[in-house]
Every structure is written in C-alpha cells, then in structure tokens.
Amino acid sequence: MTTGTPEPPKGTTALARREARLAYGLLAPTLISVALVVVLPLLAIFWISFKPIGLADLRPPAPVAREQVRGEGEDLRVEYRLRNSSQEEVITGVVLTDVLPDGVMPSGDLPPECALDGQVLTCRIDEMAGGYNERLIVPLAGAGDPDTLEDAAEATEPTVTGSANSILTNTTFTLENFARVFDGDEFWGVLGVTLFYTVFGTIGALLVGLFAALLLNKSFRGQGILRGLYLFPYVAPVIAVAFSWLILFDPFSGSANALLVQMGVTDEAINFFGDRPLALVMVTVFEIWRYFPLSFLFILARMQSIDSDMYEAADMDGASPFQQFWYLSMPQLLGILSVLFLLRFIWTFNKFDDIFLLTGGNAGTRTLTVNVYEQAFAVSNIGAGAAVAVVVFCCLVLFSIFFFSFMSREEGL
Amino acid sequence: MSAVRFGYVTGPVLGALWMVILATTVAVAMSFVTGEAFRPAVLLSLAWGAVLGGAAVYRLGGRIGLWAGGLLIFVATIAGFGPMAIEAGAVARGAAGLVLGAAFAWSFGLILEDLPSGALSRHEFEAAVIRFLTGFGYIFFTAIVLIPFYVMVMTSLKNQSELLQNPLDFSIDLSQGLGLFRSYVELIRDFNFGSYLWTSFYVSVLTVLITLAFSIPGAYAVARLRFRGQAMLSRSILLIYMVPMIVLALPIYIAFSVTGLRNTIIGIVMIYPVTTIPVALYMLQGYFRGLPAEIEEAGLMDGLSRLAVIWKITLPLSLPALASVSLYVFMIAWNEFLLAFMLLDDPSKFTLTRGIASLNSSEIPRQHLMAGSVIATVPIMALFLGLERFMTKGLTAGSVKG
Numbered sequence: 001m002t003t004g005t006p007e008p009p010k011g012t013t014a015l016a017r018r019e020a021r022l023a024y025g026l027l028a029p030t031l032i033s034v035a036l037v038v039v040l041p042l043l044a045i046f047w048i049s050f051k052p053i054g055l056a057d058l059r060p061p062a063p064v065a066r067e068q069v070r071g072e073g074e075d076l077r078v079e080y081r082l083r084n085s086s087q088e089e090v091i092t093g094v095v096l097t098d099v100l101p102d103g104v105m106p107s108g109d110l111p112p113e114c115a116l117d118g119q120v121l122t123c124r125i126d127e128m129a130g131g132y133n134e135r136l137i138v139p140l141a142g143a144g145d146p147d148t149l150e151d152a153a154e155a156t157e158p159t160v161t162g163s164a165n166s167i168l169t170n171t172t173f174t175l176e177n178f179a180r181v182f183d184g185d186e187f188w189g190v191l192g193v194t195l196f197y198t199v200f201g202t203i204g205a206l207l208v209g210l211f212a213a214l215l216l217n218k219s220f221r222g223q224g225i226l227r228g229l230y231l232f233p234y235v236a237p238v239i240a241v242a243f244s245w246l247i248l249f250d251p252f253s254g255s256a257n258a259l260l261v262q263m264g265v266t267d268e269a270i271n272f273f274g275d276r277p278l279a280l281v282m283v284t285v286f287e288i289w290r291y292f293p294l295s296f297l298f299i300l301a302r303m304q305s306i307d308s309d310m311y312e313a314a315d316m317d318g319a320s321p322f323q324q325f326w327y328l329s330m331p332q333l334l335g336i337l338s339v340l341f342l343l344r345f346i347w348t349f350n351k352f353d354d355i356f357l358l359t360g361g362n363a364g365t366r367t368l369t370v371n372v373y374e375q376a377f378a379v380s381n382i383g384a385g386a387a388v389a390v391v392v393f394c395c396l397v398l399f400s401i402f403f404f405s406f407m408s409r410e411e412g413l
Numbered sequence: 414m415s416a417v418r419f420g421y422v423t424g425p426v427l428g429a430l431w432m433v434i435l436a437t438t439v440a441v442a443m444s445f446v447t448g449e450a451f452r453p454a455v456l457l458s459l460a461w462g463a464v465l466g467g468a469a470v471y472r473l474g475g476r477i478g479l480w481a482g483g484l485l486i487f488v489a490t491i492a493g494f495g496p497m498a499i500e501a502g503a504v505a506r507g508a509a510g511l512v513l514g515a516a517f518a519w520s521f522g523l524i525l526e527d528l529p530s531g532a533l534s535r536h537e538f539e540a541a542v543i544r545f546l547t548g549f550g551y552i553f554f555t556a557i558v559l560i561p562f563y564v565m566v567m568t569s570l571k572n573q574s575e576l577l578q579n580p581l582d583f584s585i586d587l588s589q590g591l592g593l594f595r596s597y598v599e600l601i602r603d604f605n606f607g608s609y610l611w612t613s614f615y616v617s618v619l620t621v622l623i624t625l626a627f628s629i630p631g632a633y634a635v636a637r638l639r640f641r642g643q644a645m646l647s648r649s650i651l652l653i654y655m656v657p658m659i660v661l662a663l664p665i666y667i668a669f670s671v672t673g674l675r676n677t678i679i680g681i682v683m684i685y686p687v688t689t690i691p692v693a694l695y696m697l698q699g700y701f702r703g704l705p706a707e708i709e710e711a712g713l714m715d716g717l718s719r720l721a722v723i724w725k726i727t728l729p730l731s732l733p734a735l736a737s738v739s740l741y742v743f744m745i746a747w748n749e750f751l752l753a754f755m756l757l758d759d760p761s762k763f764t765l766t767r768g769i770a771s772l773n774s775s776e777i778p779r780q781h782l783m784a785g786s787v788i789a790t791v792p793i794m795a796l797f798l799g800l801e802r803f804m805t806k807g808l809t810a811g812s813v814k815g
Binding site for chain 1: 440441444445450451452453535536538539540543547550551554555557558559560561562564565568576577579580581583626627628630631633634635638639640641643646648652653655656657658659660661663664665667668684686687690691694719744747748750751765766769770773779782783785786787789790793794797798801
C-alpha cells in the first residue's frame with residue numbers, strides 16, 4: 001500500500017476482501033455440486049421439454065461393428081459386420097479401424113471402402129442409412145491356422161466412429177409436448193386432483209397436528225413416549241408404511257374391510273384405493289397421517305415457548321379454557337401456522353412417492369408430479385414428461401415468490 | 414349452550430359418548446387380538462354410559478361407586494346385554510368385559526374430576542369437555558399410529574392362507590417357536606436382503622459424511638462471513654430445497670444413462686448428498702448464528718486462522734447440532750425411494766427401499782413384503798427412539814421438508 005496523506009478507506013478493505021474470498025472458497029464445493037445436480041438438470045428439463053424425444057431416443061444412433069474370422073484354407077477371411085443401431089437415422093462419416101495381426105497380409109482385393117497402411121486397416125463409409133447392415137470381407141487365404149488367427153485377430157478390437165444426428169442435442173424444437181400436456185380435459189383434471197390433494201392434505205395435517213400438540217402440551221408421565229410414538233409415521237420409510245396401508249385396506253383380505261363388515265358399517269368390501277372419488281380421499285388421508293407429526297412437532301415447540309403467566313392471569317380474570325385457547329394461544333400460534341401452511345403446501349404439491357406407491361396415479365389420483373413419471377416412463381415420452389415437470393416448476397416458482405414476500409414479514413420460523 | 418351447563422346433563426351426555434368411544438376401542442382391539450367378532454352396541458352403550466355417567470355426577474358411592482359401575486358392565490357384558498355385541502368364547506367375552514369396565518371406571522373418574530351435579534360455570538363445563546376430548550385424542554392418535562405398524566409386524570409373522578382365511582386374526586401361534594420368523598429367514602437367504610441392508614447402511618453413512626463435509630464450511634460462511642450476495646444465497650438455499658425431486662430425477666436419469674452411472678452405487682452416493690446438502694446447510698447455519706461470536710473472535714485475536722477457529726472452536730461447540738443433522742440426513746438417505754427406484758435395476762446393487770419395491774409383485778407372498786418393510790423400519794426406529802432428543806431437535810430445525 002502506498003502511504004500519502006491519510007484518507008478514509010474507500011470501497012472494500014483488504015481484510016473484507018480476504019473474508020469474502022474465504023467465504024466463496026468455503027461455499028465453492030456446495031455451489032458447484034448444487035449447480036451440477038440442480039441448476040444443470042433444471043436447464044436440461046427446459047431444453048428437453050421442447051424436444052420431440054422418447055425413452056428409446058436417449059442413446060444416439062451409433063455404428064456397431066463385430067469382427068469374425070471365418071472359413072479355412074483358401075476361403076479364410078476376416079469379416080467385419082457393420083450395422084446402424086437405429087432403423088431410421090442416418091449416420092455419416094463412419095470410420096472403422098482395426099489392426100491386423102503381425103505377418104498377416106490380405107490375399108486378394110480389399111473391399112472398395114478400405115485401405116491398408118502397414119498393418120492398420122481403415123475403412124470409410126460416408127453415409128450409413130437407417131437399418132444398414134453389411135459385411136466388409138478381408139480375404140486372408142493361406143494365412144495359417146484359423147484358430148490361432150482368430151485369437152490373434154480378436155486380440156485387437158475394431159474401433160468404429162461416426163456422427164449421427166441426436167435428437168437430444170440438435171436444434172429441432174417443438175411445442176408438441178406442451179400442446180399434449182395442455183390438450184384436452186386431462187390436464188385440468190390432473191390439476192384439480194393436485195389442488196385437492198395439496199389443499200386438504202396441508203390443512204388436514206395442520207389441524208390434526210394442532211390437536212396432537214394440544215394433547216401433549218402438558219407434562220405427565222409417558223409424555224415423552226407418546227411424543228416419540230406420534231412421530232413414527234413420519235420417521236418410518238414411506239415405502240414400508242405405504243405398503244402397510246395397502247395391505248390394511250386391501251379389498252379382499254384387508255383387516256379394515258373385515259372390521260367394517262363385522263361392525264355392520266358396510267355389507268360388502270370397499271375398494272379403498274381403487275374406486276374413483278374414494279381413492280383420492282384415501283391418499284389425502286394418508287398424506288395427513290404421514291405428515292401430521294411434523295406440524296405437531298413445530299406447533300408443540302412454539303406452544304412450549306409461550307409464557308404461562310399469561311394463562312394464569314387469564315384464569316384470574318375468568319377466561320374459560322376455550323376462550324384462552326382462542327384469544328391467547330391462537331394469536332401466538334398464527335405465525336408458525338401460516339409458515340407451516342406455506343411450506344407444507346409447497347411440499348405436498350411436490351409430493352410424488354406417496355401417491356405413486358399407493359395407487360400409481362390410478363383411480364383419479366394422478367397429480368402433476370405423478371404425471372411427470374407417467375408421461376416420461378409409462379408412456380415413454382420423455383419430452384412430454386419434461387413439459388409437465390416444467391409446469392410443476394413454474395407453479396413452484398410462483399409459490400416461492402409468494403412465500404418469500406410473506407416470510408420477510410413473518411420474520412422467519 | 415347454557416341448557417347443557419348442568420352437571421346432571423353434562424355427566425350423562427359425556428358418559429354416554431365416552432362409553433361409545435370405549436366400547437368401539439375395546440371391540441376393535443379385541444377383534445385385532447383374537448380375530449373373533451366384537452362389535453360395539455351403540456344404543457346399549459349410550460344407555461349404559463348415560464346411567465353410569467349420571468350416577469357418577471351425583472357421586473353415588475363415591476370412588477367405589479364408579480368401580481361398582483365398572484363391575485356392573487363386566488357382568489352385563491358376560492350376560493350379553495353390555496355395551497358390546499360379542500360372538501366369541503367365554504374367556505374372550507370375560508376379558509373384553511373386564512377391560513371395558515375397568516377402563517370406564519378409571520378414565521371416567523378422571524374426566525369428571527370434581528364436576529358438580531348442579532349448575533356449572535362456563536369454566537367447569539369447558540374443562541370437563543376438554544378432558545373428554547383429551548381422552549378421545551389419546552385413544553385416537555395412539556390407534557391411528559399403531560394400527561398400521563401392528564398390521565405390518567403381524568402380517569410378516571403369518572402365512573398367506575392364514576391371512577386370507579380371517580384377515581382380522583392376528584393371534585400368533587407361539588408354539589412354532591422360531592418358525593414364526595420364516596419370512597425373515599427366507600428374505601435374507603433367498604432374496605439377498607442381508608446385502609440390501611448393508612448397502613443401505615453404508616450408502617446412508619457415506620451420505621452423512623459427504624453432506625457434513627460440504628455443508629459445514631458452507632454453513633459457516635453463510636452464517637459468519639460477510640461477502641456480497643450473502644442474503645441472496647441464504648435464501649436460495651431454502652429455494653433449492655423446495656425443488657421437487659421428480660423434476661430433477663428425469664434429467665439425472667438421462668445423464669446417468671448416458672454416462673453409465675446408472676446401476677452403480679457410486680452414482681447413488683454421488684446423488685444422495687446433493688439432495689441433503691441444502692437441508693443440512695440450512696439447519697447448520699441457523700445453529701452457527703446462535704453461537705456467541707465473541708469466543709471465535711477471541712480465538713482470532715489469539716492468532717488462530719479462520720479454518721482453525723472453525724475446527725477448534727465452532728465444531729466442538731456444535732456437536733449436538735451435528736448429531737441432529739447427521740441423524741436427519743441419515744434418515745433421509747435411509748428412507749429415500751424415488752432415486753433408488755429410478756436409478757437401480759440390478760438386484761445385486763439394490764438399497765433396502767428398492768429391494769422392498771421389487772417384492773411388490775403378485776407372485777411374492779405379502780408376508781415377505783411386510784417382513785421387508787419391518788426390516789427397513791426397525792433400524793431407523795431404533796435409532797430414532799435411542800436418540801430421540803437429537804432427532805426431535807433436528808426435525809424442528811430443518812424439516813419443513815417432506
């Protein structure tokens with residue numbers, strides 16, 4: 001640093017710069033990995049959503065070569081069987097190279113595409129049509145014992161290169177995927193199911209969680225055990241509890257049906273996860289069951305931080321228990337309830353595993369996220385799946401904007 | 414409302430409703446245990462409950478009176494006009510009556526407490542209703558949480574024909590001895606579940622380690638260091654953590670197919686931490702902010718570098734938080750299903766959740782499916798119950814995630 005007349009520091013000081021450098025250094029691994037696995041895929045999904053691409057197009061068409069030694073004596077030859085892995089796409093500039101065993105020379109004419117330089121055989125095919133399947137034959141009459149030749153020839157694998165037009169990377173774009181997604185009533189049906197599931201799942205889990213928190217907001221023996229117990233649905237692997245529910249509510253041999261029949265509630269077995277309106281209600285109930293522990297935990301933590309003096313004062317003033325709950329507890333809980341609502345709303349909207357495992361999206365339970373999977377893998381149309389994913393992502397961005405403008409007022413959790 | 418605010422109205426009404434709840438609970442529980450036919454008789458329950466509730470409000474016989482009422486229910490149940498309609502053997506009938514009578518006598522005393530028989534203040538009335546609702550809540554929540562797990566465990570111990578014969582019969586034939594666990598033995602012997610268990614375990618542990626290695630420095634930077642874009646960064650962490658996995662799963666699937674990482678454990682170990690790093694970072698930075706900065710500044714003054722401060726001061730202070738985060742990340746990795754399902758096809762490389770998914774076919778008996786579920790559930794539950802304190806903290810700190 002040069003010294004002169006003292007002047008107040010301007011801009012960033014060296015210390016601050018060093019601190020910032022350290023911060024970026026510490027964050028770099030996280031930022032890079034997140035960029036690789038979150039940002040890049042997000043860009044990819046936007047790209048793919050404009051592509052007419054199916055599951056089978058994932059591998060670009062490529063030339064495939066197989067080397068075989070055939071015949072014996074005068075008829076001995078090496079055959080290269082060359083084919084195009086795609087039935088439709090053209091591959092251009094195909095080059096096959098292979099090294100012939102030492103001391104082996106071709107006995108006749110090489111195929112017109114091929115040339116020999118020392119022991120290196122190079123064959124060029126300018127254009128390989130879709131479904132191309134030909135042999136290139138190199139005669140090797142009298143080159144010796146077929147078996148030893150075969151071993152020697154197969155010691156070096158032929159390499160084959162060529163460039164093909166991959167749908168994934170070319171510049172053909174289409175709006176067909178989005179047209180398919182928004183086409184017809186299906187999309188609006190799916191959206192309606194998603195909203196039903198999200199809204200009722202979120203509100204239900206909040207209310208049930210609030211009830212559970214009220215129950216445990218007092219100290220008694222066994223409170224810890226009950227609290228642990230009520231968290232079970234959330235902690236257990238989703239696949240285990242989803243299958244337990246399926247077996248419990250099985251229409252033929254499920255205990256729930258047997259119980260209902262025995263209690264005289266119903267005469268014949270109910271197909272809980274197979275009938276149209278009921279299946280949606282059941283997956284929503286499952287969602288509530290599985291996630292009430294979460295809201296319960298948050299609400300309980302907030303309740304235990306409320307000052308108990310207030311309730312004593314209210315008691316003295318003659319407030320009844322319900323009045324105390326409504327006028328004292330609720331205003332204090334409103335903050336956490338609304339934050340929980342927004343976060344859970346987003347997460348329920350994003351939920352995939354639960355419905356996929358319970359119904360596979362059948363019987364009127366197909367939500368947007370399940371639709372991503374259905375389109376991409378069941379219908380094998382990756383482009384359409386990506387288009388649905390883009391729709392999901394756009395909804396998420398909308399929610400997040402709302403959430404953050406709300407969060408800043410709410411001052412965090 | 415004021416019409417019911419008399420002890421002689423409130424008592425019988427609560428008694429009647431409580432009897433219906435208890436009769437239903439006992440009937441369901443007895444059905445599940447014995448497999449025989451128990452049914453709450455609603456009208457009889459209402460009548461019995463109202464009579465006993467009325468008697469209890471007038472304190473007939475004091476504390477003994479309630480238990481006498483319980484005895485009455487026991488006798489009535491055996492005689493066949495109690496609150497439950499039962500088609501079962503004498504022993505089961507007696508047991509059900511005994512349980513119901515005792516439960517009512519004990520719990521209804523608690524619900525009424527010292528409710529007067531005459532006019533009630535609003536306070537007394539609501540307190541009684543709340544005690545009633547609390548009792549109902551305990552029964553309700555315990556039932557809805559336990560029943561699916563009970564069914565899971567019991568189904569895994571039975572066989573297909575027993576299950577089809579009477580889906581309610583969960584009684585276990587203890588005379589089989591170790592034969593009870595044959596589904597488990599078959600899973601481990603024939604379906605390779607031992608190796609799935611091991612894969613799941615080490616994948617989860619590796620995920621925890623990698624997550625911590627990435628998120629501790631990142632969280633420290635966001636919490637303590639000043640740099641441009643800090644506020645934006647701590648927000649985008651939360652945002653990233655809300656991106657649905659299914660949206661990312663598609664490009665990841667494509668990328669893994671092209672690069673040959675699909676069907677490899679390495680691929681899974683690479684991808685799991687990225688799903689947990691944002692959560693861990695978010696949880697840890699909250700904790701680091703709460704630590705007093707003065708201690709770290711003292712360390713800096715004494716000549717430690719920033720990294721040494723993190724290693725020698727911050728990390729030892731945040732061990733409880735690290736434990737919570739580790740447990741939470743372990744749980745996410747252990748329970749993860751979607752990525753394992755999409756990326757693993759080779760049965761020799763399955764994780765536990767993927768292994769269970771492969772059992773879901775009509776050719777494999779369901780007790781195997783449930784035994785697999787139990788195998789996946791028990792370790793995480795044991796860990797959870799053993800370290801519940803950390804787990805609860807971890808859940809509240811970070812888990813707005815589902």
